[in-house]
Amino acid sequence: MKRFLDFLLSLFIFIISVPLTVTVGLLVKVKLGSPIIFKQKRPGLYGKPFYLYKFRTMTDQVGKDGKLLPDHQRLTPFGKFIRKYSLDELPQLINVIKGDISLVGPRPLLMEYLPLYTKEQARRHDVKPGITGWAQVNGRNAISWEDKFKFDVWYVEHQNLLIDLKILYLTFKKVLKSEGIEHKDHVSMPIFKGSINTHEKHSG
Secondary structure, eight states, rough: OOOHHHHHHHHHHHHHHHHHHHHHHHHHHHHOOOOOEEEEEOOGGOOEEEEEEOOBBBBOOOOSSSBOOOOHHBOHHEEEEEETTGGGGGTTTHHHHTTTTEEEOOOOOOOOGGSSSSSGGGGGGGGGEEEEETTGGGGGGOOHHHHHHHHHHHHHHOOHHHHHHHHHHHHHHHHHHHHSBBEEEEEEESOOOOOHHHHHHHHO
């Protein structure tokens, strides 16, 4: 049932948002150049990898060492704007239509995080990842990694249609208010280095 509703709703949103998607894509082309789509391998259900699509929000500026500059230096005012209203995530509707992700579920993070999760945190992969989730409507990037994962696991244990509808409604409100986009001194979230190491460090 969830897959059926995901497909119908995401296809409907995709169709009615075509003019907006094309406009944002053209602006990305003008402001940031090609490619306009940022594609990255992410873990899906049970950690199976897939390619996530988003509109590009950063430049490819590199430092004297030839390495990419930090995110906050590559994120342009235009990039900040489309992130503020989650317009960069419009291409993810294609991921939902394809069945890679759901509209609602734990956000798909980086592949290199997989071995860093505790056994409990890894349960977030027992369901399909989503464009939005319980962690996103309870703080988004303004909360710690540990709190994010607790919200993700709570969703895994309690997911149902009513909760999904509630999350979609709360997401719409969050996007309008552009809440929780940044995390303190970072443009999104700091790199996750693992809760186990953190706990060992504190206990030692």
